[in-house]
Amino acid sequence: xxxARSSPRGLRLVALASPLxxxxxxxCQKAHYSENLRYPARTDLxxxxxxxxxxxxxPHSLGKLDQSIAAIPAEGGKALDPKELSPGDRKELxxxxxxxxxxxxxxxxxxxxxxxxxxxxxxxxxxxxxxxxRIDSGTLARGSIEYRWHCLHCHGLAGDGRGPTGPWVHPHPxxxxxxxxxxxxxxxxLAGSRRKPRRADLHxxxxxxxxxxxxxxxxxxxRDQIEQIVSYVLHLSIRGQVEQDTxxxxxxxxxxxxxxxxxxxxxxxxxxxxxxxxxxxFVAQWSDADTLPPNTPPPYSYTPEQLEKDxxxxxxxxxxxxxxAESAPTKAKxxxxxxxxxxxxxxxxxxxxxxxxxxxxxxxKRKEAAALRAGAAGTEKQAASLREGARIKKSQLAAxxxxxxxxxxxMKLGSMVRGYRLxxxxxxxxxxxxxxxxxxxxxxxxxxxxxxVRPANLTNPTYRGGRRPIDVYWRISGGIDPSGMAPANxxxxxxxxxxxxxxxxxxxxxxxxxxxxxxxxxxxxxxxxNLRDKIYVPGKxxxxxxxx
Amino acid sequence: xxKWWSVFFGVVLAATFGxxxxxxxxxxxxxxxxxxxxDQVDDLFYVILGFTGFFFLLTEVLLVYCLWRFAYREGHKxxxxxxxxxxxxxxxxxxxxILLFISFAQIKAWENIKYQSRMPPPDMTVQVTGRQWEWRxxxxxxxxxxxxxxxxxxxxxxxxxxxxxxxxxxxxxxxxHVPNELHVWQGxxxxxxLRTLDVLxxxxxxxxxxxxxxxxxxxxxxxxxxxxxNTVRYExxxxxxxxxxxxxxxxxxxxxxxxxxxxTEQAAEKDKEAKAKDKVxxxxxxxxxxxxxxxxxxxxVASLKSERATRPELANVGDxxxxxxxxxxxxxxxxxxxxxxxxxxxxxxxxxxxxxKGRLYVHPTREDYAAWLAHAYRQQTSRQP
Numbered sequence: 001x002x003x004a005r006s007s008p009r010g011l012r013l014v015a016l017a018s019p020l021x022x023x024x025x026x027x028c029q030k031a032h033y034s035e036n037l038r039y040p041a042r043t044d045l046x047x048x049x050x051x052x053x054x055x056x057x058x059p060h061s062l063g064k065l066d067q068s069i070a071a072i073p074a075e076g077g078k079a080l081d082p083k084e085l086s087p088g089d090r091k092e093l094x095x096x097x098x099x100x101x102x103x104x105x106x107x108x109x110x111x112x113x114x115x116x117x118x119x120x121x122x123x124x125x126x127x128x129x130x131x132x133x134r135i136d137s138g139t140l141a142r143g144s145i146e147y148r149w150h151c152l153h154c155h156g157l158a159g160d161g162r163g164p165t166g167p168w169v170h171p172h173p174x175x176x177x178x179x180x181x182x183x184x185x186x187x188x189x190l191a192g193s194r195r196k197p198r199r200a201d202l203h204x205x206x207x208x209x210x211x212x213x214x215x216x217x218x219x220x221x222x223r224d225q226i227e228q229i230v231s232y233v234l235h236l237s238i239r240g241q242v243e244q245d246t247x248x249x250x251x252x253x254x255x256x257x258x259x260x261x262x263x264x265x266x267x268x269x270x271x272x273x274x275x276x277x278x279x280x281x282f283v284a285q286w287s288d289a290d291t292l293p294p295n296t297p298p299p300y301s302y303t304p305e306q307l308e309k310d311x312x313x314x315x316x317x318x319x320x321x322x323x324x325a326e327s328a329p330t331k332a333k334x335x336x337x338x339x340x341x342x343x344x345x346x347x348x349x350x351x352x353x354x355x356x357x358x359x360x361x362x363x364x365k366r367k368e369a370a371a372l373r374a375g376a377a378g379t380e381k382q383a384a385s386l387r388e389g390a391r392i393k394k395s396q397l398a399a400x401x402x403x404x405x406x407x408x409x410x411m412k413l414g415s416m417v418r419g420y421r422l423x424x425x426x427x428x429x430x431x432x433x434x435x436x437x438x439x440x441x442x443x444x445x446x447x448x449x450x451x452x453v454r455p456a457n458l459t460n461p462t463y464r465g466g467r468r469p470i471d472v473y474w475r476i477s478g479g480i481d482p483s484g485m486a487p488a489n490x491x492x493x494x495x496x497x498x499x500x501x502x503x504x505x506x507x508x509x510x511x512x513x514x515x516x517x518x519x520x521x522x523x524x525x526x527x528x529x530n531l532r533d534k535i536y537v538p539g540k541x542x543x544x545x546x547x548x
Numbered sequence: 549x550x551k552w553w554s555v556f557f558g559v560v561l562a563a564t565f566g567x568x569x570x571x572x573x574x575x576x577x578x579x580x581x582x583x584x585x586x587d588q589v590d591d592l593f594y595v596i597l598g599f600t601g602f603f604f605l606l607t608e609v610l611l612v613y614c615l616w617r618f619a620y621r622e623g624h625k626x627x628x629x630x631x632x633x634x635x636x637x638x639x640x641x642x643x644x645x646i647l648l649f650i651s652f653a654q655i656k657a658w659e660n661i662k663y664q665s666r667m668p669p670p671d672m673t674v675q676v677t678g679r680q681w682e683w684r685x686x687x688x689x690x691x692x693x694x695x696x697x698x699x700x701x702x703x704x705x706x707x708x709x710x711x712x713x714x715x716x717x718x719x720x721x722x723x724x725h726v727p728n729e730l731h732v733w734q735g736x737x738x739x740x741x742l743r744t745l746d747v748l749x750x751x752x753x754x755x756x757x758x759x760x761x762x763x764x765x766x767x768x769x770x771x772x773x774x775x776x777x778n779t780v781r782y783e784x785x786x787x788x789x790x791x792x793x794x795x796x797x798x799x800x801x802x803x804x805x806x807x808x809x810x811x812t813e814q815a816a817e818k819d820k821e822a823k824a825k826d827k828v829x830x831x832x833x834x835x836x837x838x839x840x841x842x843x844x845x846x847x848x849v850a851s852l853k854s855e856r857a858t859r860p861e862l863a864n865v866g867d868x869x870x871x872x873x874x875x876x877x878x879x880x881x882x883x884x885x886x887x888x889x890x891x892x893x894x895x896x897x898x899x900x901x902x903x904x905k906g907r908l909y910v911h912p913t914r915e916d917y918a919a920w921l922a923h924a925y926r927q928q929t930s931r932q933p
Contacts, residue, residue: 208727209682216727300931467725504721
């Protein structure tokens with residue numbers, strides 16, 4: 001009787017004590033992935049062409065990413081279903097991916113040297129590139145633990161942006177598997193999907209967060225921790241892109257292996273060889289982005305050194321134009337003398353045909369001379385305006401050197417005004433083409449991920465890519481390729497004016513008002529526009545919301 | 549075997565009680581208190597802990613005793629008793645009395661910490677925004693912009709308070725944005741304006757004994773004053789340059805703060821002299837205040853002296869309060885070398901709230917803080933990659 005009753009008691013004791021014991025023995029170590037865990041095969045649709053529609057109404061499918069992607073073919077885009085892949089190919093692809101990229105518990109990236117790549121790149125020094133990109137298996141293993149702990153719940157096990165909390169946040173967490181990122185500062189020599197972000201870009205995004213989205217700042221992490229996470233994101237991105245591109249070429253070629261990218265290098269193309277080639281290619285692309293010098297801005301136009309330099313350049317140009325204008329009258333006189341000689345010759349000529357030809361020549365010479373004279377006036381005007389520009393720059397320089405705070409402020413406002421003119425220029429549609437009404441009246445469009453996004457509302461002081469002027473420069477000069485923002489391609493000196501204006505836009509109370517017009521119109525070209533009236537429309541503004 | 553449960557409960561509860569006794573000595577207790585009003589909060593905590601501890605012990609001893617005494621016995625028949633009226637009156641009245649006592653005892657602390665009208669004139673202002681899962685701090689470019697003193701005209705104070713409310717809700721172009729980092733200086737009256745962008749959050753500074761829930765749509769003021777610093781001097785860390793006058797300062801920012809600091813010091817000197825002259829005319833309230841100050845100073849010195857007694861490295865520190873304080877703060881710094889005074893979200897409504905952490909940096913002086921602010925501003929306005 002006693003023994004029969006004691007056994008449930010023992011069980012009860014174990015049941016009560018085991019959570020306590022588990023806590024004591026388990027401690028607070030960050031647990032790693034199980035060794036048996038594999039990256040899941042891709043099942044969601046692959047967007048191969050985004051719909052061109054630019055005026056989608058407010059989508060009701062926010063938060064339902066897969067539904068909105070499923071609707072893409074109906075909207076005029078194209079999407080491929082990975083389920084079309086034959087089961088054999090799918091199994092082969094999964095095995096190849098595991099060979100090259102490992103498992104969540106043991107991640108790695110293998111790259112090789114390929115002699116003759118399809119795209120004409122030389123894939124050399126793969127080993128060094130892996131080390132320089134810090135995607136060696138040691139760093140990746142540590143990054144994988146950090147990722148599991150801090151990133152996975154939104155960005156997902158395979159970096160697909162579909163983690164457990166992913167559906168609940170808007171904008172959607174980034175899906176790394178396309179190999180494209182928004183906030184990129186890589187060299188402008190790289191274009192399209194080859195323009196991968198630098199490691200420093202991902203580092204900034206993790207450290208500072210993305211204001212206005214659900215990506216928080218992880219700035220209390222150590223540098224190493226962040227670097228490890230960056231490495232692991234690279235791993236997931238390369239793996240995802242390799243998987244995606246292989247699936248796309250297999251489905252497009254209906255399972256025909258000779259349609260794979262690797263077939264052009266190797267006649268006995270297999271899925272594994274293709275995976276290895278693509279992995280090496282993407283490693284090379286990431287490495288290029290990281291090793292090429294970043295997109296460097298032109299020197300800021302309003303430092304004393306730059307003002308002096310610019311003034312000198314303007315004066316030089318003005319001098320050239322002036323000497324051209326000066327030589328014009330003498331040249332015109334020479335031409336006229338020639339014309340006179342021709343007229344005389346025509347009068348003396350016996351042959352009527354020759355006489356008309358000579359007269360015509362004389363007339364054209366006279367025309368040329370007249371054009372030269374008229375042009376000289378224009379050139380002189382141009383030279384004068386250049387000289388005026390130089391004079392303004394010099395006076396600004398003098399004021400700066402005297403430590404005149406008002407002058408510095410007036411200069412800043414002048415720059416802002418020039419930026420405003422560029423921004424609202426209807427001919428070039430540089431900014432207002434998309435950022436209608438400074439971004440307050442914009443509609444949704446599709447980005448490369450198939451998500452609905454819209455151009456930023458620039459009256460709102462949140463900057464997803466960062467709020468430093470250099471961050472804004474990177475967004476304007478390099479564009480945000482995946483979301484359809486094109487690079488601005490303006491003259492180098494215009495960038496800082498645009499940035500000055502964009503950074504002042506959210507703060508109408510800080511823009512020059514009408515009562516200050518006189519105060520700030522210190523230089524001749526700073527014709528002040530009352531920006532407050534142009535920008536601030538009462539009732540239209542979103543209102544003070546504390547930074548969101 | 550029938551008494552197994554009483555033994556089990558007895559052991560577990562004895563272990564719990566033992567843990568409670570051991571915890572303060574093992575360093576599992578409250579984090580070091582660095583708030584000017586921290587003692588008030590801690591005192592209340594201990595009072596309540598005393599009450600609850602006493603009744604915990606009482607009820608648990610009774611429980612274990614009853615489990616032991618009234619366990620199943622072969623052949624013993626249970627007897628049933630009816631409730632005792634006076635016993636019930638007694639155990640209702642006693643807790644009611646205790647609750648009443650606590651509700652009166654906490655009024656002073658609550659008034660000091662939470663009443664807007666009792667908050668001291670600020671030395672600096674920061675706006676804090678909670679967001680899943682981070683704290684975004686926003687500093688005005690001019691630290692002294694929303695300051696006033698006890699002597700400021702009340703209408704002026706009202707204007708400043710309205711201005712700061714507006715600022716707290718609408719960011720301005722020259723604000724300095726720093727996520728997850730709260731920088732203040734030792735001895736500054738810091739005014740914080742708390743907002744949230746999404747859900748409920750709870751801004752919690754364990755070392756400052758300050759906790760405040762953030763409600764969507766509301767801007768909630770709070771204040772604190774840190775009495776110790778945990779941050780190495782700025783010029784050593786970033787500049788290797790000890791003379792504040794030589795710090796790079798394109799904007800005259802730290803210079804301005806320095807000037808203001810010296811002005812405040814001069815004003816304080818004058819104030820002291822004036823007070824010395826008409827000691828006789830000093831109002832009763834002032835005397836009261838002075839007495840209270842003296843009392844806190846005495847308590848301070850006493851606690852610092854006891855600290856000195858426990859630490860051999862402090863044996864040579866003199867009896868002057870300032871010496872004692874300096875030595876004590878050095879020790880605190882050494883203990884928290886990793887800048888680990890944290891800002892936490894105490895609204896534990898999801899796993900990620902545990903990671904919604906920031907850090908509190910208390911600079912030793914106002915100049916250090918100003919230099920940090922200038923540094924942050926330079927970073928934010930950088931035009932170079």
